[in-house]
Structures are given as C-alpha cells and as structure tokens.
Amino acid sequence: MQNFQNHFLIAMPALDDPLFKRSVTYICEHNEEGAMGIVINHPLEVKVADLLKQLEIEFDTQSPAAQAHVCAGGPVQHDRGFVLHTAKAGYGSSMALSDELMVTTSKDILFDLTTERAPDKFILALGYAGWTAGQLEQEIADNSWLVIPADSSIIFDLTHAEKWQSATAKMGIKPWQLTNEAGHA
Template sequence: MHSLQNHLLIAMPSLDDPMFGRSVTYICEHNQDGAMGIVINHPMPLKVAELLNQLDIEYNAKSKAADAQVCAGGPVQHDRGFVLHTPKAGFASSLQLTDELMVTTSKDILEQLTSDNAPEKFILALGYAGWSAGQLEQELADNSWLVVPADNQIIFDLCHAEKWQGATQKLGIQAWQLSPEAGHA
C-alpha cells in the first residue's frame, strides 16, 4: 500500500456529497488502519474571532488572523478544532507532519492565533475526514478523488474558492477538463 500522507485529495466533479463536493483534503495520516484528513477549502460562516469569543479566549481583534474564516474540516468530531500550520514549536499537542507543516489540536494554539506568537500561516478547521481500512483506496478506485502531493502554496496562499482549481492545475489539467463520468479500462 502506498501511503497518501502529505498529499491532497481533490474531489472529482461527480462527488456530490455536500461535505466533499469540490473539496481539497490534506491527508495527515494514511496507513493500513485507514486515513485521516482535513478539508482545507470549505469555509464556514464563522470567523476565527467569533470562535475564540465563543470559547472565551482573549484575542486581538485587529489581527489579520482574527478575520480568517474557520473551515469545515470534515464530518467527524466537528466540535473539535484542528489547526494546520507552518512550523512553530511550543504547543502542547502538535504533530510534525513534514518540515513545512504541523497540525495542533490543543487549546494553547488558539490562545496564540491572533498574537505575535502565532504560526506564520494556518488554517483552523472544525472536524476531520476519516476513512476506515481500505475505504479510501476503494474511493480512489471508484474515481472519486484525484491525488497530488501537498503544496503549502495551495494550502495557505490561495483563497478557499481557488484551492480546488489550483490543486487540479498542479496535475497539469484544468478543472473544466474533468469529466463527471467514471471510466475504467
């Protein structure tokens, strides 16, 4: 089995699930037991400042980060926050995914997001996407997803509305070239 950790899943046009339609999902973990990822391009009608306010966490309302939108990271544990971010040590529960990317789930990062101690770039998502053993492989065989190596420019620098098209372009194709029909030779 080839691990898709540190790859982006790009939803095919035929995938009409409300959570995953036109989604780009960063795969944090993929092994024989299944996979876990965070949808990085489905913004919720919720700003970081509003979420921090709901959690009674002090924040700097003038910070650019306070105005960022929170993403719907997936249908599993959608009340739990995941911060995908550029490397920044010192948080209680961070996992180094690559030299350029970490994920943190502890409250202490939320307290720092609008401060000078925040990671340079981040996405705050509520929930994650999970696949049981063999499920993601079957969805790939069913032509539900395209796969491309993760790219921090797509993750952090493109606006949410541009990430799906930006990820397909990394494959050397334009989004309009994707057929909603599955085909197998």
C-alpha cells in the same frame, strides 16, 4: 500500500456530497488502519474571532488572523478544532506532518493565533475527514478523488474559492477536462 500522507485529495466533479463537493482535503495521516484529513477549502460562516470569543479567549481584534474564516474540516468530530499550520513547536498536542507542516489539536495554540507568537500561517478547522482501512483506496479506484502531493502555497496563500481549481491545475488539467468515467486498464 501507497501512502497518501502529505497529499491532497481533490474531489472529482461527480462527487456531489455537500461535505466534499469541490473540496481539497489535506491528508494528515494514512496507514493500514485508514486515513485522516482536513478539508482546507470549505469555509464556515464562523470567523476565528467568533470562535475565540465563544471560548472566552482574549484576542487582538485588529489582527488579520481574527478575521479568517474557520473551515469545515470534515464530518467527524465537527465540534473539535484542528489547526493546520506552518512548523512551530511548543504546543501541547502537535503532530509534525512534514518538515514545513504540523497539525495541533490542543487549546494552547488558540491563545497565540492573533499574536506575534502565532505560527506564520495557519488554517483553523472544525472536524476532520476519516476513512477506515481500505476505504480511501476504494474511493480513489472509484474515481471520487484525484491525488497529488500537497503544496503549502495552495493551503495558505490562496482564497478558499481558488484552492480546488488551483489544485487541479497543478496536475496540468482544467476542471472542465475531468470526467465522471473511470478508466482501468
């Protein structure tokens, strides 16, 4: 089994599910039981400040992080927060994804997001995308997704609108070159 952890899933143009249309999904975990990922380019109308205010967490209103949009991370547990961030230990529930990336699900990270204690870069997402055993592999075979190694500059340094096109460009192709037809030799 090929392991797609620390890879991007890039939605093919024919994938018209509104939750995944033109999405880039970072795969946090992939094993024989299935896969879990976070969509990194579907911003909600909710900003980090709005979420912190709703949770009654004090924050710095002047921090650029407070004005960042929260992402729709996927359709599973969309009421649960996931912070995909540059490596920074010390939170209650963090999982190292690579040498440079972690995901944290504990509330303690939220207190730091608008302070100097925050990870260098982060995306806050509500929900995640999940696949059962063999489901992701079948969707890839069905030409729903392209798969490339993850690139933290795409995750953190681009606007949400730039991520899908930049991820396809990383493969050396332009979005107009993508077809809905799958080729199997």
